[in-house]
Amino acid sequence: xxxxxxxxxxxxxxxxxxxxxxxxxxxxxxxxxxxxxxxxxxxxxxxxxxxxxxxxxxxxxxxxxxxxxxxxxxxxxxxxxxxxxxxxxxxxxxxxxxxxxxxxxxxxxxxxxxxxxxxxxxxxxxxxxxxxxxxxxxxxxxxxxxxxxxxxxxxxxxxxxxxxxxxxxxxxxxxxxxxxxxxxxxxxxxxxxxxxxxxxxxxxxxxxxxxxxxxxxxxxxxxxxxxxxxxxxxxxxxxxxxxxxxxxxxxxxxxxxxxxxxxxxxxxxxxxxxxxxxxxxxxxxxxxxxxxxxxxxxxxxxxxxxxxxxxxxxxxxxxxxxxxxxxxxxxxxxxxxxxxxxxxxxxxxxxxxxxxxxxxxxxxxxxxxxxxxxxxxxxxxxxxxxxxxxxxxxxxxxxxxxxxxxxxxxxxxxxxxxxxxxxxxxxxxxxxxxxxxxxxxxxxxxxxxxxxxxxxxxxxxxxxxxxxxxxxxxxxxxxxxxxxxxxxxxxxxxxxxxxxxxxxxxxxxxxxxxxxxxxxxxxxxxxxxxxxxxxxxxxxxxxxxxxxxxxxxxxxxxxxxxxxxxxxxxxxxxxxxxxxxxxxxxxxxxxxxxxxxxxxxxxxxxxxxxxxxxxxxxxxxxxxxxxxxxxxxxxxxxxxxxxxxxxxxxxxxxxxxxxxxxxxxxxxxxxxxxxxxx
DNA sequence: GATCCTCGAGTTCG
DNA sequence: CTCGAGGATC
Numbered sequence: 001x002x003x004x005x006x007x008x009x010x011x012x013x014x015x016x017x018x019x020x021x022x023x024x025x026x027x028x029x030x031x032x033x034x035x036x037x038x039x040x041x042x043x044x045x046x047x048x049x050x051x052x053x054x055x056x057x058x059x060x061x062x063x064x065x066x067x068x069x070x071x072x073x074x075x076x077x078x079x080x081x082x083x084x085x086x087x088x089x090x091x092x093x094x095x096x097x098x099x100x101x102x103x104x105x106x107x108x109x110x111x112x113x114x115x116x117x118x119x120x121x122x123x124x125x126x127x128x129x130x131x132x133x134x135x136x137x138x139x140x141x142x143x144x145x146x147x148x149x150x151x152x153x154x155x156x157x158x159x160x161x162x163x164x165x166x167x168x169x170x171x172x173x174x175x176x177x178x179x180x181x182x183x184x185x186x187x188x189x190x191x192x193x194x195x196x197x198x199x200x201x202x203x204x205x206x207x208x209x210x211x212x213x214x215x216x217x218x219x220x221x222x223x224x225x226x227x228x229x230x231x232x233x234x235x236x237x238x239x240x241x242x243x244x245x246x247x248x249x250x251x252x253x254x255x256x257x258x259x260x261x262x263x264x265x266x267x268x269x270x271x272x273x274x275x276x277x278x279x280x281x282x283x284x285x286x287x288x289x290x291x292x293x294x295x296x297x298x299x300x301x302x303x304x305x306x307x308x309x310x311x312x313x314x315x316x317x318x319x320x321x322x323x324x325x326x327x328x329x330x331x332x333x334x335x336x337x338x339x340x341x342x343x344x345x346x347x348x349x350x351x352x353x354x355x356x357x358x359x360x361x362x363x364x365x366x367x368x369x370x371x372x373x374x375x376x377x378x379x380x381x382x383x384x385x386x387x388x389x390x391x392x393x394x395x396x397x398x399x400x401x402x403x404x405x406x407x408x409x410x411x412x413x414x415x416x417x418x419x420x421x422x423x424x425x426x427x428x429x430x431x432x433x434x435x436x437x438x439x440x441x442x443x444x445x446x447x448x449x450x451x452x453x454x455x456x457x458x459x460x461x462x463x464x465x466x467x468x469x470x471x472x473x474x475x476x477x478x479x480x481x482x483x484x485x486x487x488x489x490x491x492x493x494x495x496x497x498x499x500x501x502x503x504x505x506x507x508x509x510x511x512x513x514x515x516x517x518x519x520x521x522x523x524x525x526x527x528x529x530x531x532x533x534x535x536x537x538x539x540x541x542x543x544x545x546x547x548x549x550x551x552x553x554x555x556x557x558x559x560x561x562x563x564x565x566x567x568x569x570x571x572x573x574x575x576x577x578x579x580x581x582x583x584x585x586x587x588x589x590x591x592x593x594x595x596x597x598x599x600x601x602x603x604x605x606x607x608x609x610x611x612x613x614x615x616x617x618x619x620x621x622x623x624x625x626x627x628x629x630x631x632x633x634x635x636x637x638x639x640x641x642x643x644x645x646x647x648x649x650x651x652x653x654x655x656x657x658x659x660x661x662x663x664x665x666x667x668x669x670x671x672x673x674x675x676x677x678x
Numbered sequence: 679g680a681t682c683c684t685c686g687a688g689t690t691c692g
Numbered sequence: 693c694t695c696g697a698g699g700a701t702c
Contacts (some may be wrong), residue, residue, distance in 0.1 A: 337688080345688060364689050366695055391690055391693050429696065444688095525698075527686045557684080560698050638683055683700080689693085 002250040010051060014058060021064035035381060035401035038123070038209075038292060039324035042090050049098050065311055065665055067355050073538070075219060077147035077670075079140040082178055082238040086145060087294065088121075089313040097296065100318045104298075104307055107315065111307075115299045116273040117247040118262045120280065122317050123209040124184030125216055127155065129233070133172025136163045139215070145312060154216050157225035158183060167258020174241040180258065181233035185212045186288045188659060189228035199403060206383050206395055207326060220508075230289070231341045233259035246299045263287075266299065277320050284322060286654055293321035294515040314354045324384050328398060329353040334378055336363065340444030342526055343431040344415070346371060348394050355386050363392040367438045368411045369429050371403050375399075377406035402477045415440070436574060442476070442594050444467050445522055449477040453528050454520035455509040459502050467491050477520070478581035480506055514540065515590040521536060525562040533557055536567075539591045541579060545570040602676045603631030607640055611645030611654055614667045622670075627673045637662060645670050 024034065024041055034041075046573065047062065052059050059065070091097045094122050105111045107678035128143040141147035141384060144396050155161050165173050185193070190208040205211040215227035233254050236243050244250050251261045267273040277294045284291065295316040298304045304316030330351040337345045346365040355361055363384055365371050374396045378381065381401040386392045414421050415433035416442030424431045433441065446465045450457040457480070468474040483506065488499035512520075515535035519528050526534070532556055540545040544566075552563035570577055582588065608626050610619060622645065623633045637644060637656040644657040644664045656665055665673065 027685095339688060341687075343687075347689080358691070359690055362690070364694080366688085370695085386690085386693095393689090393694070485681095525686070529685060559698070561698060634684065636684070640683070679698105679702105681702085682702105683698105685698080687694090 008499070010055075011058070014048065014051050017044055017051070017321055018063055020044060021048065023142065030034065032058050034210075035328065035398045037327050037383070038326060038578050039321065039325060043092075045058075046090060046092070048609055050285060070546060076217075077153060078140075079128075079138065079145075079148050079150045079539045081146060084141045084145050084312070085128060085180060086309065086314050087128065087150070088317055088319040089310070089315075090293075091318050092323075094278070094320075097274055097277075097318060098318055099677060104315050107336055108303065110300075110303050111298070114303060116267045116270065117251070117264055117297045117299050118273050118276045118280075119234060119297070120287065120289075120292040121292040121295045121296050121321075122182045122184050122262065123181040123207075123292045125209075126212045127151070127181055127183050127216075127231075128237060128403055129155070129161065129179050129181065130181075131165055131173065131177040133175055134165050136161065136165075147356055149217075151216055153221040154224040154429075155183075157221050158229045160229070160231035162258040165259070173257075174239050175621040176238070176240040177257075178237040178239070179233045179254065180235045181231050181259070182227050182262075183212050183216055183231050184208065185215070185227070185229055187290060187655070188288060189230075204396070206398075209312050213268070229601050231260055232262040233263075234262055244300045247297050247304075248299055250301070268297075279320055284325075286658075288655065288658075291322070292324075295319050311638070323356050324354075326383060326395070327353050327355050327403075328383050329360075331376065331378060331380045331382045331394070331397075333373065334376075336412055337419050338415060338438065338440035339442065340441055340448050340522055342433045342434060342438065342441055344368075344412070344433060346409075348376075349383075350384065353384065353515075354394060355384060358383065360386070360392045363394050365394060367429050367451055368431060371409055377402075379403075379406040394615050417441075424553045425666070442474075446474065446477055446480070446591050448522050449520045450509075451481075454514070454516055457502075457505045457513050459505050464491075464502070470671070476578050476581070478585060478587075481510070481582070481585035481587060483519075505539045510585070510587050512587075512589060512590050513539075517541070517587065517589055518544070520568070521575075524565045525565065530557060530562065535591055540588065541583075545576075545579070579583055601630035602674050604628040605630075606642035607632045608643050608645055608670075609641050609649070609653060609657070610645045611636050614647040617667060620641055622667075625674070626670070631674075643670070643673070 001335055003438055021041070023042075023567055033334055040620075046177045048063070049065055052065060054061065089100065101111070111516065128140045128142065128148060129136065130138040136486065137152075139152045139161070140150055142148050147412055156163065166497070167367065185208040189206060190205070190211055193211065196202045205214060211227070214227060215224050215229060218224050225400075226329075234251065235247075236250055244253050248264070248266045251264055254646065255261050265276050267276055269363075272294050278297065280294055285550065295317055297308065304314065307315040314604070316537050331348050333349040334346050335349060337347060339345060345369060346366050348363045350361055350363060365376070370376075373456065374394075376394060376397050380397040382397050383395040384392055385395050412422065415435065415438060418433065418435050418438040419436065420433055420435035422431045423434050435441070443462070446469070447462055449455055450465070469489065469490075473483065474480060482642045485499055485502070485503060488502060489496050494504070513535070515528075515532040518526065518531035518534055534544060537555055547566070549560070549563040549567050552566055553560060608631055610622050613624055627634055628632050634641070637653050639660055639662075641657065643662075643663050644653060646664050646666060648652055655662065
């Protein structure tokens with residue numbers, strides 16, 4: 001390898017990183033309108049540090065590593081902090097934390113036996129609060145760490161900021177005290193605020209951090225006052241009295257003065273601290289505010305001070321960053337899927353990007369109104385988030401990053417699969433392809449028909465379904481029962497074993513109970529729950545086909561719309577033909593005597609929601625267990641939910657349950673409840 | 679008529 | 693998990 005050109009390209013990368021970082025710094029600190037996520041910024045900074053560590057001769061005073069922030073905006077008065085408000089070095093995994101430990105151990109061997117305080121790194125806006133004789137006299141933003149902005153008037157409106165300490169009036173206040181904290185917004189308050197802003201037709205915020213920063217930097221304090229902001233205080237910047245000499249005791253001291261402090265844990269050694277971090281990382285979705293990582297601090301403040309500072313990062317603490325759940329990327333294209341009901345669903349094609357450990361290339365955009373409402377354009381830099389742990393979605397465009405090249409999206413006039421003009425029911429959000437013979441719809445229909453909750457034909461996945469449709473072997477779902485062995489063998493990738501397995505699966509599905517078959521038909525608005533209600537009221541499909549709208553509406557949960565959809569479905573000649581074919585194929589279940597005895601009624605009258613993975617039950621088993629004991633299972637937590645059953649890695653439902661005060665059980669608790677024990 | 683609850687439909691990656 | 697919409701309830 002040519003080392004000369006390698007050095008050259010490394011130097012180019014260095015320049016590029018500096019340029020980028022300077023620009024993003026300016027966007028973040030001066031314009032208050034960042035165009036990349038903090039995580040990406042941290043990553044770039046880490047890369048730059050890495051290069052500079054290898055080539056210390058390249059470090060220049062204007063390198064972004066040599067300072068911590070940009071120039072403060074001019075509209076607020078500038079404030080010089082009594083001491084530099086430092087930032088933190090980052091680690092991105094447990095080994096990064098251990099490497100930090102090794103570094104500081106070499107500096108001072110007392111590190112060997114120190115303990116640590118672990119606190120969440122809250123995603124908000126850092127503030128510095130000044131108290132004179134117990135009275136709040138000034139508050140400032142962090143700014144570049146040396147000079148911040150005076151936002152006293154705004155901070156006074158934040159209820160969590162004590163205007164007088166000690167807040168309980170007991171004891172003497174220090175003559176002079178400066179503390180550091182983080183102003184943030186809880187996820188719940190953020191969502192409520194965004195909803196309000198949206199309803200008022202105003203611009204919404206992308207995330208809680210953005211909102212907290214934007215709210216605090218309002219020139220009009222009455223706007224700040226209307227924003228539900230919160231505060232955590234976690235460090236003492238300056239004081240004219242003796243303060244405790246460990247971080248752990250300082251937190252207690254701050255609490256005693258009346259400051260809200262973050263949840264924290266005292267860990268006897270580093271491995272314990274790392275374990276604690278990992279536990280918190282897993283519980284990340286349960287905390288009511290957004291955190292982008294966890295801070296590990298050497299508990300002994302004297303040792304912290306002695307360890308000193310590298311650049312602008314104190315050695316005595318490190319931020320263990322979570323993998324990003326929210327990142328920005330380029331929206332390359334918007335394409336459209338056709339669902340089995342003919343609904344057109346737009347999705348975003350993204351510049352591949354890593355979110356929470358997986359590479360995301362696509363994200364749903366829900367519907368065309370969503371694109372329009374958020375003003376998402378092709379070519380935009382967008383903020384993408386993985387909801388809970390799984391499905392990525394586009395939160396919105398970063399308008400500040402626009403170049404003018406972005407294209408406003410126009411929904412298609414015709415179905416992307418069959419070119420039939422699209423239709424929309426006025427007042428409704430969705431657009432439909434109304435072609436009953438649309439091949440895309442047929443594929444989706446078959447997919448639904450063979451799916452687990454319907455006919456459960458195992459081994460018949462989307463790929464094979466697509467093949468069957470493409471070869472013209474299947475024109476409706478009933479054709480599956482008329483497939484010949486030779487047909488399957490003629491398909492690409494089919495050998496005898498595979499063909500026989502699939503034929504056997506299809507054969508097995510002939511005996512599915514009535515409710516499954518009703519689900520499989522794919523009547524609009526009729527899913528598993530409604531299908532099973534219907535199966536309880538009608539002995540077979542002929543009886544259901546003969547039902548009038550009035551009869552159907554007498555069933556709980558079925559109103560005029562769904563009743564009409566059912567009647568319409570059975571009147572459609574195509575569907576009548578389909579039913580004949582099913583009947584001839586022997587797929588004609590009769591309602592079973594639904595007198596499987598409930599094991600008990602100990603859970604009667606109670607509604608349950610399950611979240612996360614349970615130790616021994618699968619989701620389906622848990623559901624069956626609850627139902628067998630007379631309980632009801634629904635999907636969403638509401639005030640009517642009696643208990644939330646939580647497993648490993650719970651989703652946002654747990655948060656909601658806690659907000660609503662719904663009691664939470666684990667699997668053992670559920671079993672105990674079912675058995676009537678307390 | 680408004681609000682809450684429940685259901686259905688579409689969806690990502692490995 | 694998210695959203696929209698239908699249905700139930702006050």
